[in-house]
Amino acid sequence: MTADAPDVTADEVEELSADALRWLLGNAREDEDGGLAWTTTPSDDEPNASLYSGTAGVIPLLLEARRHFGDDRYGDAAVRAARSVAAAVDGWDGSSLRAGQFPAAERRAQFHTDMARAWWQWGKAAQTATALMDALRVSPSEVRDRPALRRIVTDLRDHHPLVPGVRELAALTG
Known part of the structure; x- marks a missing residue:
């Protein structure tokens, strides 16, 4: 930290992280198959399945949150998000990872x-x-x-x- 930066405790960082995760889950959109998706910005109408500004990029965060906090709702949300991404990219050229x-x-x-x-x-x-x-x-x-x-x-x-x-x-x- 720099001399101008305030001291932040580990508990405060965890609290901020938990708040951000609550915000993230609160902005998820449920699809007709029970999947979860995110839009590029909360005001957008269409879910975005992409890695860098959409649902696919949220999945690793949710899995890490599950590991760190031990809260199964993050793992469950990651699985639901993966289902949504799989459904969204079905038929996209080059969409299959192997x-x-x-x-x-x-x-x-x-x-x-x-x-x-x-x-x-x-x-x-x-x-x-x-x-x-x-x-x-x-x-x-x-x-x-x-x-x-x-x-x-x-x-x-x-x-x-x-x-x-x-x-x-x-x-x-x-």
Whole structure:
């Protein structure tokens, strides 16, 4: 901080963050399928599915808020927003993300681990296990060296041992 800047406590920063998240959720628009979408500005009529000024850009923020605050409403909102984006971009040229788009193995693995986290937030154990196995095949360290992903593997092993691939995933991650 500079000498002119006021001192701000961590509690004040958290309170400001929580207020911003409440504002953000308050400005969401619910679509006919139960998805959530955001417009470029609150006064706009049409939802914007894009990354930099629309709904797709809100999703990572909501997932991080879920992780930081431990509040499931942010994870739920992220899943609903993802549904809205998927519906909005259906048919757009080049709208599908796939691991093969990323030349570096680490990026391909991160794509799979991001997908695993999203599936896990949505409560989809089989899809989570598949995405983690895909990440392991591309770059094992992306799963083995990340405590949050190891916790997901442990939860899969402990609570979903009969899901295909979970035993192999647990064995490969130690």
